[in-house]
Amino acid sequence: MSTIAQLGVAVIGIGKMGADHVRRIEEVISGARVAAVADPDRDRAAAAAARIEGCTVHTDPVAAMAAPGVGAVLIASPGPAHEAALLAALERDLPVLCEKPLTPDAEAALRVLAAERKLGRRRIQVGFMRRYDAEYIQLARLLADGDLGRPLMLHCRHRNLSVHPYFTNEMLINDSVSHEFDAARWLLGEEITAVRVYRPTPASVTDTGLSDPQFVVFETDGGVVVDVEIFVNSGFGYQVQAEAVCAHGTARIGEAHGLLTNTAGRWGGAIAPDFITRFADAYDREVQDWVDAARRDEVTGPGVWDGYAAVAACAAGIEAQRTGRRVPVEMIERPAFYGR
Numbered sequence: 564m565s566t567i568a569q570l571g572v573a574v575i576g577i578g579k580m581g582a583d584h585v586r587r588i589e590e591v592i593s594g595a596r597v598a599a600v601a602d603p604d605r606d607r608a609a610a611a612a613a614r615i616e617g618c619t620v621h622t623d624p625v626a627a628m629a630a631p632g633v634g635a636v637l638i639a640s641p642g643p644a645h646e647a648a649l650l651a652a653l654e655r656d657l658p659v660l661c662e663k664p665l666t667p668d669a670e671a672a673l674r675v676l677a678a679e680r681k682l683g684r685r686r687i688q689v690g691f692m693r694r695y696d697a698e699y700i701q702l703a704r705l706l707a708d709g710d711l712g713r714p715l716m717l718h719c720r721h722r723n724l725s726v727h728p729y730f731t732n733e734m735l736i737n738d739s740v741s742h743e744f745d746a747a748r749w750l751l752g753e754e755i756t757a758v759r760v761y762r763p764t765p766a767s768v769t770d771t772g773l774s775d776p777q778f779v780v781f782e783t784d785g786g787v788v789v790d791v792e793i794f795v796n797s798g799f800g801y802q803v804q805a806e807a808v809c810a811h812g813t814a815r816i817g818e819a820h821g822l823l824t825n826t827a828g829r830w831g832g833a834i835a836p837d838f839i840t841r842f843a844d845a846y847d848r849e850v851q852d853w854v855d856a857a858r859r860d861e862v863t864g865p866g867v868w869d870g871y872a873a874v875a876a877c878a879a880g881i882e883a884q885r886t887g888r889r890v891p892v893e894m895i896e897r898p899a900f901y902g903r
């Protein structure tokens with residue numbers, strides 16, 4: 564097996580996540596360098612490239628993919644821009660790490676799936692970083708061991724300090740709850756079959772009409788019921804918690820992260836401000852794994868099928884959010900190409 568000496572990565576979209584991934588590739592992980600960056604905001608892209616020798620700056624993602632030294636693509640643009648970038652990367656047969664959501668709707672996800680199948684080999688990994696988080700991995704192993712018995716329910720809480728002002732109700736599902744859809748599929752090894760969304764009297768409604776918080780309930784084909792409190796402008800910090808209720812016990816992650824203090828008649832600790840802090844280790848492991856696999860010409864992380872399954876659940880979630888009804892998830896049969 565041959566291994567590429569060092570992977571030259573084109574990073575597409577240099578916002579909050581893209582800039583953090585540029586730093587990670589340059590300063591944290593091994594085996595890769597940032598060879599090109601692209602953002603419609605040229606100054607933003609130039610600022611990220613400023614201290615990186617040989618890194619070219621582009622406003623057009625396709626030009627970045629064609630730049631000298633580029634052998635892989637990391638997509639961190641907003642969801643609606645993912646399909647075009649994914650198809651362009653597949654046309655060049657480049658390995659890709661694409662931030663979630665794969666796409667904002669199921670039709671676009673199926674076009675990406677068809678393009679990868681036509682290429683004839685898996686090239687795309689989707690950025691479901693919770694699969695690389697130490698606590699999630701512990702929970703996954705515990706459930707797989709079976710000591711607690713059959714999982715019956717998952718209770719999840721997903722709170723952000725705040726989100727971008729452009730965040731919408733659809734993004735609450737596509738960008739935020741997509742993590743719980745993927746985590747539940749991965750933890751349980753089951754597909755999601757139906758989604759319902761409750762909208763309590765909101766704490767806030769933003770200019771985009773985002774009503775916050777919301778409560779999402781979904782079912783799996785193994786009969787597990789999952790509930791998710793999603794509260795994206797909570798104003799107090801970033802919390803991602805999950806509790807599995809099984810036939811012979813329960814298991815909980817995400818309760819307290821980091822230092823706990825006892826002083827002056829009080830105990831307490833800090834809450835992470837955002838995902839960049841809370842999931843720093845998970846992103847590092849995710850990107851390192853992706854680079855290592857890409858250098859061997861492989862994809863080992865969550866792929867297009869996982870991205871599509873989450874998008875299909877999101878589509879049902881958005882319809883459920885709009886109508887207040889229980890909406891079944893519509894999915895195609897899993898192609899043999901994507902294994903089991």
Ligand SMILES: NC(=O)C1=CN([C@@H]2O[C@H](COP(=O)(O)OP(=O)(O)OC[C@H]3O[C@@H](n4cnc5c(N)ncnc54)[C@H](O)[C@@H]3O)[C@@H](O)[C@H]2O)C=CC1
Nearest residue numbers: 576577578579580581602639640641642644662663664738
């Ligand atoms: N895995 C995770 O935990 C997280 C994933 N994300 C995902 O990362 C992506 C980016 O999110 P943020 O960094 O928070 O957004 P952001 O708004 O901070 O950054 C997006 C950047 O993409 C640029 N952009 C817009 N259209 C573009 C296009 N067509 N081509 C290239 N660049 C374009 C914008 O100018 C901006 O600089 C989204 O898909 C989001 O869901 C975001 C936060 C955490």
Ligand SMILES: O=C1[C@@H](O)[C@H](O)[C@@H](O)[C@H](O)[C@H]1O
Nearest residue numbers: 721723726738739742795838
């Ligand atoms: O992926 C993410 C963001 O896009 C999303 O906006 C947040 O709600 C999530 O917590 C974060 O992990």
